[in-house]
Amino acid sequence: ACWELYCLEHGILPDGLLPDGNGTHFDDSFQTLFYETGAGKFIPRAVLADLEPTVVDEVRTGTYRKLFHPEQIISGKEDAANNYARGHFTVGRDMMDIVLDRIRKLADLCGALQGFMIFHSFGGGTGSGFTALLMERLASDYGKKTKLEFSVYPSPQISSAVVEPYNAVFNTHTTLELSDCAFMVDNEALYDVCRRNLDVGRPTFTNINRLLAQVISTLTAALRFDGCQNVDLLEFQTNLVPYPRIHYPLTTYAPTVSAEKAYHEKLTVGELTSACFEPANQLVKCDPRQGKYMACCLLYRGDVVPNEIHASIGSLKSKRTIQFVDWCPTGFKVGINYQPPTVIPGGDLAKVQRAVTMMSNTTAIAEAWVRMDHKFDLMYAKRAFVHW
Secondary structure: OHHHHHHHHHHHOOOOOOOOOOOOOOOHHHHOEEEEEEOOOOEEEOOEEOOHHHHHHHHHHHHOOOOHHHHHHHEEOOOOOOOOHHHHHHHHHHHHHHHHHHHHHHHHHOOOOOEEEEEEEOOOHHHEEEEEEEEHHHHHHHHHOOOEEEEEEOOOOOOOOOOOOHHHHHHHHHOOOOOEEEEEHHHHHHHHHHHHHOOOOOOOHHHHHHHHHHHHHHEEEEHOOOEEOOOOOHHHHHHHHOOOOOOOEEEEOOOOEEHHHHHOOOOOOOHHHHHHOHHHHHHOOOOHHOOEEEEEEEEEOOOOOHHHHHHHHHHHHOOOOOOOOOOOOOOOOEEOOOOOOOOOOOOOOOOOOEEEEEEEEEEHHHHHHHHHHHHHHHHOOOOOOOOO
Protein backbone atom coordinates (compact mmCIF):
# COMPACT_ATOMS: atom_id res chain seq x y z
CA ALA A 1 0.00 0.00 0.00
CA CYS A 2 2.89 2.32 0.77
CA TRP A 3 4.56 1.91 -2.61
CA GLU A 4 1.17 2.10 -4.32
CA LEU A 5 0.74 5.55 -2.74
CA TYR A 6 4.30 6.68 -3.52
CA CYS A 7 3.80 5.75 -7.18
CA LEU A 8 0.58 7.79 -7.33
CA GLU A 9 2.22 10.76 -5.60
CA HIS A 10 5.12 10.83 -8.03
CA GLY A 11 3.23 9.85 -11.18
CA ILE A 12 5.04 6.52 -11.60
CA LEU A 13 3.10 3.71 -13.30
CA PRO A 14 2.79 0.24 -11.69
CA ASP A 15 5.53 -1.06 -14.00
CA GLY A 16 8.00 1.57 -12.78
CA LEU A 17 7.87 3.75 -15.90
CA LEU A 18 6.78 7.38 -16.16
CA PRO A 19 3.77 8.23 -18.36
CA ASP A 20 4.75 9.22 -21.92
CA GLY A 21 5.92 12.80 -22.30
CA ASN A 22 6.54 13.22 -18.58
CA GLY A 23 10.20 12.35 -18.53
CA THR A 24 11.90 15.60 -19.56
CA HIS A 25 10.41 18.25 -17.28
CA PHE A 26 9.84 15.92 -14.34
CA ASP A 27 11.29 16.84 -10.95
CA ASP A 28 13.66 14.44 -9.23
CA SER A 29 11.95 14.54 -5.82
CA PHE A 30 11.25 10.81 -5.88
CA GLN A 31 14.96 9.90 -6.23
CA THR A 32 15.01 9.61 -2.42
CA LEU A 33 12.87 6.48 -2.53
CA PHE A 34 13.35 5.26 -6.11
CA TYR A 35 16.46 4.77 -8.24
CA GLU A 36 16.53 4.91 -12.03
CA THR A 37 17.79 2.04 -14.17
CA GLY A 38 19.53 2.41 -17.53
CA ALA A 39 16.23 1.63 -19.24
CA GLY A 40 14.54 4.64 -17.59
CA LYS A 41 12.60 2.52 -15.12
CA PHE A 42 12.21 3.54 -11.47
CA ILE A 43 12.78 0.87 -8.84
CA PRO A 44 11.94 1.28 -5.11
CA ARG A 45 14.89 1.39 -2.74
CA ALA A 46 13.33 -1.40 -0.69
CA VAL A 47 13.90 -5.04 0.24
CA LEU A 48 10.86 -7.20 1.02
CA ALA A 49 11.86 -10.23 3.10
CA ASP A 50 9.87 -13.01 4.74
CA LEU A 51 10.83 -16.47 5.94
CA GLU A 52 7.92 -18.07 4.07
CA PRO A 53 6.64 -17.31 0.58
CA THR A 54 2.84 -16.83 0.84
CA VAL A 55 2.66 -13.10 1.61
CA VAL A 56 5.63 -12.16 -0.55
CA ASP A 57 4.14 -14.14 -3.46
CA GLU A 58 1.15 -11.77 -3.40
CA VAL A 59 3.56 -8.97 -4.34
CA ARG A 60 5.24 -11.18 -6.95
CA THR A 61 1.90 -11.78 -8.66
CA GLY A 62 0.11 -8.50 -7.82
CA THR A 63 -0.42 -5.26 -9.74
CA TYR A 64 3.00 -3.92 -8.77
CA ARG A 65 4.97 -7.07 -9.61
CA LYS A 66 6.97 -5.25 -12.31
CA LEU A 67 7.85 -2.38 -9.98
CA PHE A 68 10.27 -4.31 -7.78
CA HIS A 69 13.57 -5.86 -8.81
CA PRO A 70 13.13 -9.68 -8.51
CA GLU A 71 16.18 -9.91 -6.25
CA GLN A 72 14.65 -7.38 -3.84
CA ILE A 73 11.80 -9.76 -3.00
CA ILE A 74 13.29 -12.47 -0.80
CA SER A 75 11.42 -15.38 0.76
CA GLY A 76 12.50 -18.55 2.51
CA LYS A 77 10.89 -21.98 2.44
CA GLU A 78 9.62 -22.33 6.01
CA ASP A 79 8.29 -19.70 8.38
CA ALA A 80 9.28 -18.93 11.96
CA ALA A 81 6.00 -20.46 13.23
CA ASN A 82 5.36 -17.47 15.55
CA ASN A 83 8.54 -18.42 17.39
CA TYR A 84 11.04 -15.65 18.15
CA ALA A 85 13.91 -18.13 18.52
CA ARG A 86 13.34 -19.60 15.05
CA GLY A 87 13.29 -16.13 13.50
CA HIS A 88 16.41 -15.01 15.35
CA PHE A 89 18.64 -18.05 15.80
CA THR A 90 17.79 -20.78 13.27
CA VAL A 91 15.65 -20.15 10.17
CA GLY A 92 16.24 -16.39 10.18
CA ARG A 93 20.01 -16.66 10.55
CA ASP A 94 20.23 -18.86 7.44
CA MET A 95 18.57 -16.17 5.31
CA MET A 96 20.23 -13.12 6.85
CA ASP A 97 23.28 -12.98 4.57
CA ILE A 98 21.13 -12.90 1.40
CA VAL A 99 19.04 -10.03 2.81
CA LEU A 100 22.09 -8.05 3.95
CA ASP A 101 23.73 -8.53 0.55
CA ARG A 102 20.68 -7.00 -1.18
CA ILE A 103 20.62 -4.14 1.35
CA ARG A 104 24.33 -3.52 0.70
CA LYS A 105 23.73 -3.35 -3.06
CA LEU A 106 20.90 -0.84 -2.54
CA ALA A 107 23.02 1.18 -0.11
CA ASP A 108 25.84 1.34 -2.70
CA LEU A 109 23.40 2.95 -5.15
CA CYS A 110 22.63 5.76 -2.68
CA GLY A 111 24.46 9.06 -3.05
CA ALA A 112 24.09 9.91 0.64
CA LEU A 113 22.54 7.12 2.71
CA GLN A 114 20.65 8.70 5.61
CA GLY A 115 19.26 5.65 7.31
CA PHE A 116 16.88 2.70 7.23
CA MET A 117 13.13 2.36 7.68
CA ILE A 118 12.14 -1.06 8.97
CA PHE A 119 8.53 -2.27 8.80
CA HIS A 120 7.68 -5.25 10.98
CA SER A 121 5.30 -6.68 13.55
CA PHE A 122 6.07 -7.42 17.20
CA GLY A 123 3.88 -10.50 17.44
CA GLY A 124 5.09 -12.91 14.74
CA GLY A 125 8.25 -15.00 14.75
CA THR A 126 9.71 -13.32 11.67
CA GLY A 127 8.55 -9.83 12.67
CA SER A 128 10.16 -10.14 16.09
CA GLY A 129 13.10 -12.55 15.79
CA PHE A 130 14.30 -11.89 12.25
CA THR A 131 13.92 -8.10 12.69
CA ALA A 132 15.94 -8.17 15.92
CA LEU A 133 18.75 -10.04 14.16
CA LEU A 134 18.57 -7.65 11.19
CA MET A 135 18.83 -4.62 13.51
CA GLU A 136 21.90 -6.13 15.19
CA ARG A 137 23.60 -6.69 11.83
CA LEU A 138 22.65 -3.23 10.49
CA ALA A 139 24.06 -1.64 13.65
CA SER A 140 27.39 -3.46 13.21
CA ASP A 141 27.60 -2.94 9.40
CA TYR A 142 26.34 0.65 9.13
CA GLY A 143 27.25 2.11 12.53
CA LYS A 144 25.44 5.31 13.36
CA LYS A 145 23.01 5.41 10.41
CA THR A 146 19.49 6.25 11.63
CA LYS A 147 17.18 3.26 12.06
CA LEU A 148 13.45 4.07 12.22
CA GLU A 149 10.98 1.29 12.94
CA PHE A 150 7.31 1.15 11.99
CA SER A 151 6.01 -1.56 14.26
CA VAL A 152 2.64 -3.27 14.49
CA TYR A 153 2.15 -3.76 18.21
CA PRO A 154 -0.04 -6.54 19.71
CA SER A 155 -3.61 -5.27 20.26
CA PRO A 156 -5.47 -5.53 23.57
CA GLN A 157 -8.32 -7.70 22.22
CA ILE A 158 -7.34 -8.89 18.74
CA SER A 159 -4.56 -11.47 18.62
CA SER A 160 -3.09 -13.37 15.69
CA ALA A 161 -0.97 -15.67 17.87
CA VAL A 162 -1.12 -16.89 21.46
CA VAL A 163 2.60 -16.29 22.00
CA GLU A 164 2.55 -12.62 20.90
CA PRO A 165 3.55 -11.36 24.39
CA TYR A 166 6.68 -13.55 24.40
CA ASN A 167 7.76 -12.42 20.93
CA ALA A 168 7.10 -8.75 21.66
CA VAL A 169 9.04 -8.76 24.93
CA PHE A 170 12.04 -10.55 23.38
CA ASN A 171 12.08 -8.21 20.38
CA THR A 172 11.81 -5.07 22.52
CA HIS A 173 14.60 -6.24 24.81
CA THR A 174 16.95 -6.96 21.88
CA THR A 175 16.24 -3.80 19.87
CA LEU A 176 15.94 -1.32 22.76
CA GLU A 177 19.53 -0.11 22.34
CA LEU A 178 19.61 -0.55 18.53
CA SER A 179 16.59 1.41 17.30
CA ASP A 180 16.65 5.20 17.12
CA CYS A 181 12.89 5.71 16.94
CA ALA A 182 10.00 3.23 16.74
CA PHE A 183 6.58 4.45 15.58
CA MET A 184 4.01 2.03 16.98
CA VAL A 185 0.53 1.25 15.70
CA ASP A 186 -1.84 -1.54 16.61
CA ASN A 187 -4.38 -3.26 14.43
CA GLU A 188 -7.29 -2.82 16.82
CA ALA A 189 -6.87 0.97 16.91
CA LEU A 190 -6.61 1.02 13.09
CA TYR A 191 -9.74 -1.14 12.73
CA ASP A 192 -11.63 1.20 15.05
CA VAL A 193 -10.58 4.29 13.06
CA CYS A 194 -11.71 2.60 9.83
CA ARG A 195 -15.05 1.55 11.31
CA ARG A 196 -15.85 4.78 13.14
CA ASN A 197 -14.42 7.48 10.86
CA LEU A 198 -14.36 5.86 7.43
CA ASP A 199 -17.64 3.90 7.65
CA VAL A 200 -15.95 0.65 6.65
CA GLY A 201 -18.14 -2.08 8.15
CA ARG A 202 -15.58 -4.88 8.07
CA PRO A 203 -12.10 -3.42 7.54
CA THR A 204 -9.53 -5.61 5.79
CA PHE A 205 -5.74 -5.40 5.89
CA THR A 206 -5.95 -3.40 2.65
CA ASN A 207 -8.07 -0.74 4.40
CA ILE A 208 -5.73 -0.36 7.35
CA ASN A 209 -2.58 -0.56 5.21
CA ARG A 210 -3.83 2.33 3.07
CA LEU A 211 -4.53 4.41 6.16
CA LEU A 212 -1.07 3.62 7.48
CA ALA A 213 0.47 4.47 4.10
CA GLN A 214 -0.87 8.04 4.45
CA VAL A 215 0.87 8.39 7.81
CA ILE A 216 4.18 7.08 6.46
CA SER A 217 3.84 9.23 3.35
CA THR A 218 3.52 12.36 5.53
CA LEU A 219 6.61 11.36 7.52
CA THR A 220 8.66 10.94 4.35
CA ALA A 221 7.10 13.87 2.43
CA ALA A 222 9.86 16.17 3.69
CA LEU A 223 12.46 14.00 1.96
CA ARG A 224 10.56 14.14 -1.32
CA PHE A 225 8.70 17.46 -1.70
CA ASP A 226 9.27 21.16 -1.07
CA GLY A 227 8.08 22.91 2.06
CA CYS A 228 8.93 25.92 4.17
CA GLN A 229 9.72 23.83 7.27
CA ASN A 230 10.82 20.39 6.20
CA VAL A 231 11.76 17.69 8.70
CA ASP A 232 14.28 14.96 7.84
CA LEU A 233 14.88 11.55 9.45
CA LEU A 234 17.48 12.77 11.94
CA GLU A 235 15.19 15.52 13.20
CA PHE A 236 12.58 12.96 14.35
CA GLN A 237 15.17 11.43 16.60
CA THR A 238 16.49 14.80 17.81
CA ASN A 239 13.06 16.24 18.61
CA LEU A 240 11.13 13.20 19.83
CA VAL A 241 13.64 11.19 21.86
CA PRO A 242 14.68 12.85 25.16
CA TYR A 243 16.59 9.73 26.30
CA PRO A 244 17.80 6.96 23.96
CA ARG A 245 15.64 4.24 25.52
CA ILE A 246 12.43 6.31 25.45
CA HIS A 247 11.95 6.17 21.69
CA TYR A 248 8.37 4.95 21.21
CA PRO A 249 6.22 7.87 19.97
CA LEU A 250 2.46 7.65 19.57
CA THR A 251 1.20 8.31 16.05
CA THR A 252 -2.03 10.10 15.04
CA TYR A 253 -3.38 11.12 11.64
CA ALA A 254 -6.11 13.63 10.80
CA PRO A 255 -8.44 13.99 9.00
CA THR A 256 -9.69 10.42 8.66
CA VAL A 257 -12.94 11.20 6.82
CA SER A 258 -14.75 9.21 4.17
CA ALA A 259 -15.64 10.78 0.83
CA GLU A 260 -19.34 11.04 1.85
CA LYS A 261 -18.58 12.95 5.06
CA ALA A 262 -15.95 15.23 3.53
CA TYR A 263 -18.59 17.35 1.76
CA HIS A 264 -19.92 18.50 5.13
CA GLU A 265 -16.60 19.12 6.85
CA LYS A 266 -14.62 22.34 6.76
CA LEU A 267 -11.44 20.81 8.23
CA THR A 268 -9.62 23.95 9.33
CA VAL A 269 -6.06 23.80 10.67
CA GLY A 270 -7.40 24.30 14.21
CA GLU A 271 -9.83 21.38 13.87
CA LEU A 272 -7.14 19.09 12.49
CA THR A 273 -4.71 20.01 15.25
CA SER A 274 -7.19 19.40 18.07
CA ALA A 275 -8.33 16.13 16.39
CA CYS A 276 -4.77 14.83 16.85
CA PHE A 277 -5.14 14.97 20.63
CA GLU A 278 -8.40 12.99 20.68
CA PRO A 279 -7.94 9.44 22.08
CA ALA A 280 -10.21 8.07 19.33
CA ASN A 281 -7.71 9.09 16.64
CA GLN A 282 -4.61 7.50 18.20
CA LEU A 283 -3.17 4.58 16.26
CA VAL A 284 -2.31 2.70 19.46
CA LYS A 285 -4.94 1.79 22.04
CA CYS A 286 -4.07 4.11 24.93
CA ASP A 287 -5.39 7.34 26.39
CA PRO A 288 -3.00 10.30 26.00
CA ARG A 289 -5.07 12.32 28.48
CA GLN A 290 -3.81 10.03 31.25
CA GLY A 291 -0.14 10.69 30.48
CA LYS A 292 2.20 13.63 30.09
CA TYR A 293 3.87 14.72 26.87
CA MET A 294 7.66 14.76 26.63
CA ALA A 295 7.80 15.93 23.03
CA CYS A 296 5.38 16.58 20.21
CA CYS A 297 5.96 16.82 16.49
CA LEU A 298 3.21 18.02 14.10
CA LEU A 299 3.74 17.47 10.38
CA TYR A 300 1.31 19.39 8.20
CA ARG A 301 0.93 18.97 4.47
CA GLY A 302 -1.07 20.82 1.84
CA ASP A 303 -2.74 24.22 2.05
CA VAL A 304 -1.38 25.33 5.43
CA VAL A 305 0.19 28.62 6.56
CA PRO A 306 2.38 29.04 9.67
CA ASN A 307 0.12 31.72 11.24
CA GLU A 308 -2.84 29.31 11.45
CA ILE A 309 -0.64 26.64 13.01
CA HIS A 310 0.72 29.00 15.67
CA ALA A 311 -2.83 30.15 16.46
CA SER A 312 -4.14 26.58 16.82
CA ILE A 313 -1.18 25.52 19.00
CA GLY A 314 -1.69 28.67 21.09
CA SER A 315 -5.34 27.81 21.70
CA LEU A 316 -4.38 24.23 22.69
CA LYS A 317 -1.88 25.53 25.23
CA SER A 318 -4.42 27.96 26.67
CA LYS A 319 -6.95 25.16 27.28
CA ARG A 320 -4.42 23.41 29.53
CA THR A 321 -5.79 20.00 28.61
CA ILE A 322 -2.39 18.94 27.28
CA GLN A 323 0.15 18.42 30.03
CA PHE A 324 3.88 18.40 29.40
CA VAL A 325 6.43 16.97 31.86
CA ASP A 326 7.96 19.64 34.06
CA TRP A 327 11.51 19.11 32.76
CA CYS A 328 10.49 19.77 29.17
CA PRO A 329 8.96 23.13 28.17
CA THR A 330 5.86 23.05 25.99
CA GLY A 331 7.75 22.58 22.78
CA PHE A 332 5.94 21.67 19.58
CA LYS A 333 8.10 20.78 16.60
CA VAL A 334 6.26 21.77 13.41
CA GLY A 335 6.90 20.62 9.85
CA ILE A 336 5.11 22.11 6.82
CA ASN A 337 5.04 20.54 3.38
CA TYR A 338 3.17 22.06 0.46
CA GLN A 339 2.26 18.80 -1.29
CA PRO A 340 -1.40 17.96 -0.43
CA PRO A 341 -2.25 14.35 0.42
CA THR A 342 -2.85 12.02 -2.52
CA VAL A 343 -5.64 9.48 -2.20
CA ILE A 344 -5.82 6.07 -3.81
CA PRO A 345 -8.66 5.88 -6.36
CA GLY A 346 -11.48 3.78 -4.95
CA GLY A 347 -9.96 4.00 -1.45
CA ASP A 348 -11.77 4.92 1.78
CA LEU A 349 -10.17 8.29 2.51
CA ALA A 350 -11.58 11.48 1.01
CA LYS A 351 -9.46 13.83 -1.07
CA VAL A 352 -8.60 16.71 1.25
CA GLN A 353 -6.60 19.92 0.85
CA ARG A 354 -4.66 19.57 4.08
CA ALA A 355 -3.74 16.87 6.58
CA VAL A 356 -1.58 16.46 9.66
CA THR A 357 0.35 13.60 11.25
CA MET A 358 1.33 13.93 14.88
CA MET A 359 4.07 12.00 16.61
CA SER A 360 4.10 12.52 20.35
CA ASN A 361 6.38 10.99 22.93
CA THR A 362 4.01 10.58 25.84
CA THR A 363 4.04 8.59 29.06
CA ALA A 364 0.60 7.22 28.05
CA ILE A 365 2.32 4.64 25.81
CA ALA A 366 3.28 2.86 29.05
CA GLU A 367 -0.34 1.64 29.13
CA ALA A 368 0.40 -0.55 26.10
CA TRP A 369 3.60 -1.94 27.64
CA VAL A 370 1.90 -2.67 30.97
CA ARG A 371 -0.86 -4.60 29.18
CA MET A 372 1.68 -6.74 27.40
CA ASP A 373 3.90 -7.32 30.42
CA HIS A 374 0.83 -8.53 32.31
CA LYS A 375 0.02 -11.04 29.54
CA PHE A 376 3.66 -12.17 29.49
CA ASP A 377 3.69 -12.68 33.27
CA LEU A 378 0.42 -14.64 33.23
CA MET A 379 1.76 -17.07 30.63
CA TYR A 380 5.30 -17.34 31.95
CA ALA A 381 4.08 -17.97 35.52
CA LYS A 382 2.58 -21.22 34.19
CA ARG A 383 5.59 -21.75 31.85
CA ALA A 384 3.05 -21.97 29.01
CA PHE A 385 4.53 -22.69 25.55
CA VAL A 386 8.09 -22.53 26.93
CA HIS A 387 8.82 -26.08 25.68
CA TRP A 388 9.15 -24.80 22.09
